[in-house]
Amino acid sequence: MLLIRLGIILGMGLTLLRLRPAFDDAIHDGVDILSLSLGIEAPYLQDPVAIGAFHAEENGVMVIASAGNSGPLPSTAINTAPWISTVGASTIDRTFVSTVLLGNGKAFQGSGISLSNLSHSKIYPLAFGKDIATNLSVVSQARSCSGGSLDPRKIAGRIAVCITSNSTVSYETMILAKAKGNPTATILPTVEVPRYKPAPIVASFSSRGPGPLTGNILKPDVTAPGVAILAAIVPFGEKPADYGFMSGTSMSCPHVSGAAAFIKSVHPTWTSSMIKSALMTTASVYDNIGKPLKNDSGYYANPHEMGAGEISPHNALNPGFVFETTTKGYLRFLCYYGYSNKIIKAMSNTNFNCSKNSSHKLISNINYPSISISKLDRHKVATIVKRTVTNVGSVNATYAANVQAPSGLAVNVYPKKIEFSENKKKVSFKVSFKSKDPDSGYNFGSITWWDGQDNHVRMVFAVNIVQ
Ligand SMILES: *[C@@H]1O[C@H](CO)[C@@H](O)[C@H](O)[C@H]1NC(C)=O
Ligand SMILES: *[C@@H]1O[C@H](CO)[C@@H](O)[C@H](O)[C@H]1NC(C)=O
Ligand SMILES: *[C@@H]1O[C@H](CO)[C@@H](O)[C@H](O)[C@H]1NC(C)=O
Ligand SMILES: *[C@@H]1O[C@H](CO)[C@@H](O)[C@H](O)[C@H]1NC(C)=O
Ligand SMILES: *[C@@H]1O[C@H](CO)[C@@H](O)[C@H](O)[C@H]1NC(C)=O
Ligand SMILES: *[C@@H]1O[C@H](CO)[C@@H](O)[C@H](O)[C@H]1NC(C)=O
Ligand SMILES: *[C@@H]1O[C@H](CO)[C@@H](O)[C@H](O)[C@H]1NC(C)=O
Numbered sequence: 001m002l003l004i005r006l007g008i009i010l011g012m013g014l015t016l017l018r019l020r021p022a023f024d025d026a027i028h029d030g031v032d033i034l035s036l037s038l039g040i041e042a043p044y045l046q047d048p049v050a051i052g053a054f055h056a057e058e059n060g061v062m063v064i065a066s067a068g069n070s071g072p073l074p075s076t077a078i079n080t081a082p083w084i085s086t087v088g089a090s091t092i093d094r095t096f097v098s099t100v101l102l103g104n105g106k107a108f109q110g111s112g113i114s115l116s117n118l119s120h121s122k123i124y125p126l127a128f129g130k131d132i133a134t135n136l137s138v139v140s141q142a143r144s145c146s147g148g149s150l151d152p153r154k155i156a157g158r159i160a161v162c163i164t165s166n167s168t169v170s171y172e173t174m175i176l177a178k179a180k181g182n183p184t185a186t187i188l189p190t191v192e193v194p195r196y197k198p199a200p201i202v203a204s205f206s207s208r209g210p211g212p213l214t215g216n217i218l219k220p221d222v223t224a225p226g227v228a229i230l231a232a233i234v235p236f237g238e239k240p241a242d243y244g245f246m247s248g249t250s251m252s253c254p255h256v257s258g259a260a261a262f263i264k265s266v267h268p269t270w271t272s273s274m275i276k277s278a279l280m281t282t283a284s285v286y287d288n289i290g291k292p293l294k295n296d297s298g299y300y301a302n303p304h305e306m307g308a309g310e311i312s313p314h315n316a317l318n319p320g321f322v323f324e325t326t327t328k329g330y331l332r333f334l335c336y337y338g339y340s341n342k343i344i345k346a347m348s349n350t351n352f353n354c355s356k357n358s359s360h361k362l363i364s365n366i367n368y369p370s371i372s373i374s375k376l377d378r379h380k381v382a383t384i385v386k387r388t389v390t391n392v393g394s395v396n397a398t399y400a401a402n403v404q405a406p407s408g409l410a411v412n413v414y415p416k417k418i419e420f421s422e423n424k425k426k427v428s429f430k431v432s433f434k435s436k437d438p439d440s441g442y443n444f445g446s447i448t449w450w451d452g453q454d455n456h457v458r459m460v461f462a463v464n465i466v467q
Contacts, residue, residue: 004261007031007061008254009038023052027059032264033272035257036065037250039078043213045339045347050081054348057083058327062264062272064257066249067220068207072296074304080211080219082366083330085260085276088207089226089252090200090310093288095193096228096245103184113245114187123184127158159185198287202305203227204296206249209304210442210462214337215374216363218462220307221276222283224259226252259313266317267392271324274392277369278319281457283309302444303460308370320393320455321420321427323369328352336362371461373433378465382410382434387459389427391420399449399457401429406445408437409463413447435465 007026009019026034034056036049044050053063065079067088079086098112103123132154133142141149145162203226211219229251233244256279263275270278285293285306293310295301327348334344335354344352364373364385376383391397397420405411411433418427431447442464449457 004033004264005029005031006257006261007034008257009034009036019048020052023056027056027061031061033062033064033257033260035254036063036079036084037248037253039065039068041078041212044081044334044337045343047081049079050084051347053079053081053084054330057272057330058348060271062260062275064253064260066253069205069248069250071206071208072204072305074208075210075212076207077209077211077219078207080209080213080217081330082217082325082333082368083272085222085256085272085279086220086307087226087249087253087256088220088223088306089203089205089247089249090223090293090306091203091227092225092229093194093196093199094228095196096190097193098190099188101186101188112190114190123186124157124159126161126183126185127155129160129162132158132160159187195288198289198291198294200225200287200293200310202293202295202301203247205247206252206305209307210372210374210464214360214363215462215464216360216372217333217366217368218303218307218370218372218460221370222256222279222307222309222311224252224255224311226250226255256311259311259316262313263316270322270392273325274322274390275316277322277324278316278392279311279313280308280369281322281459282312282315282319283307283458284312284315285309285458302442303370303462304442304444308458308460318393318455320397320399320449320451320457321389321391323367323387323459324390325367329366332358333363333366336360336366370459371431371463373461373463375466376433376435376463378435378438378440378467382412382432384430384432386428386430389418389429389457391425391427393420393451393455396421397451397455399451399455402448402450404446404448406443408435408439408465409443409445410434410436411445411447411461418449431461433461433463437465440465440467 009022039049056063064085067086068078070076095111096113097109098114100108129145130139130142132150134151137149144164145160209219226249227247228245231246233242260275287293292300295305331352335358341354367388371385373383399418401413401416403411413431442462444462446458446460
């Protein structure tokens with residue numbers, strides 16, 4: 001049996017200074033994959049995660065990290081270096097419903113988890129958070145029952161009504177108006193709803209692209225389950241082995257790490273960029289009712305929200321072909337981004353030289369499994385990007401390209417057909433983008449290569465049209 005070593009670095013209690021040794025230890029321990037549920041906002045070479053991950057990548061260790069929980073605002077993704085697999089969060093097809101039964105017989109259903117056993121207990125008096133606050137707490141915090149704002153003695157024997165909306169006054173007035181006398185309620189045991197539809201949905205907290213450092217690499221890369229995940233939790237300073245439902249990209253990241261370990265166990269010779277490519281090009285963009293994946297507001301999710309889509313680990317075992325990104329490619333990326341030769345040499349411990357023509361625009365040309373162009377001048381001729389792909393499927397295979405582009409963007413692939421054979425394991429193609437529309441802003445689409453059989457290799461793109 002093949003053993004895949006999975007390293008996990010967690011954020012809790014880990015200072016930035018101790019991050020570098022954590023990476024070095026993991027590399028020294030011989031891990032294959034590093035799962036990082038942590039991150040900070042910083043330029044690449046001031047970010048210990050990006051630097052540590054670069055060294056891991058140089059040593060053949062795949063690094064998978066959380067995109068962050070600062071959504072749904074755009075440009076909030078972290079861990080966006082191209083040598084990191086950046087993971088957003090989505091819901092799963094299981095949810096929990098709890099019913100609040102008021103004294104007057106009215107029932108309200110909502111999502112939530114009640115661990116108490118009130119079904120056989122008496123009803124309890126209701127109390128607003130602000131009415132059972134500690135003497136010192138701020139009213140707005142007590143209203144939403146935020147941590148430490150309620151007085152334990154006053155809350156004993158009551159069900160607290162916590163109002164998280166900002167329109168606090170109107171809600172309280174509404175509830176008070178309906179509640180005559182002394183309002184009471186009970187909370188019925190939580191009911192699990194399996195096979196919940198639609199799922200997945202991109203979680204609203206999941207951090208979004210475009211990458212705040214460069215819009216020329218598409219981020220996040222993929223999404224994975226990250227809402228109400230049953231996880232082992234270790235409360236600070238308490239005894240371990242507790243379980244709880246947790247939400248966040250800290251939960252979705254390890255799902256991708258597990259999927260990567262699964263792929264690595266079947267294809268032990270694959271590099272981290274091959275595994276990342278396989279996960280991206282086979283990701284699903286449909287939910288469990290067969291509709292395009294949506295965001296939390298019911299709109300179709302775009303690649304800045306979900307990356308290439310929701311991972312499908314089983315499909316990723318046979319991706320057909322892959323986009324390989326090499327350490328050299330990542331070094332070129334740092335040159336194009338604007339770092340000096342000297343800094344790059346010191347960081348990477350290599351004798352690599354930046355080419356004279358390095359420019360930010362060329363980042364789009366890094367051999368990445370998706371395409372992003374942060375500035376496509378509306379009046380200019382087409383922008384062309386190049387990719388080279390490596391066959392990992394049948395020795396003889398022919399793929400044809402099918403472009404899905406929005407009406408404002410002319411996208412052409414050439415050649416439109418690529419062929420692999422015994423002597424031809426790598427093939428290059430180019431994609432040209434030209435604006436057709438007076439509207440500015442990001443345009444999204446995809447190029448799907450199909451071999452006429454089971455393999456669909458889907459590459460997403462994001463192109464920002466500017467004046
Ligand atoms: C809930 O209460 C009922 C009735 O008192 C009891 O039979 C059951 O074991 C309780 N369940 C839990 C989880 O405490
Ligand atoms: C809070 O205020 C009440 C009434 O003003 C007082 O009796 C009580 O001692 C105070 N409690 C604390 C913890 O200060
Ligand atoms: C509520 O609204 C106020 C003022 O409009 C704002 O300062 C505050 O941050 C809001 N609170 C929340 C939790 O959204
Ligand atoms: C969902 O997408 C729509 C349209 O792109 C956007 O306006 C909205 O802010 C998004 N909502 C969330 C919660 O992501
Ligand atoms: C980089 O440039 C230096 C100085 O011009 C040269 O000595 C070195 O061999 C070059 N390194 C590579 C990898 O080409
Ligand atoms: C940049 O320069 C290198 C040689 O240093 C060359 O191979 C490459 O084609 C050039 N790229 C562009 C876009 O001009
Ligand atoms: C690939 O095609 C060549 C030429 O048609 C043929 O000789 C070879 O047997 C084929 N290889 C496989 C694995 O099918």
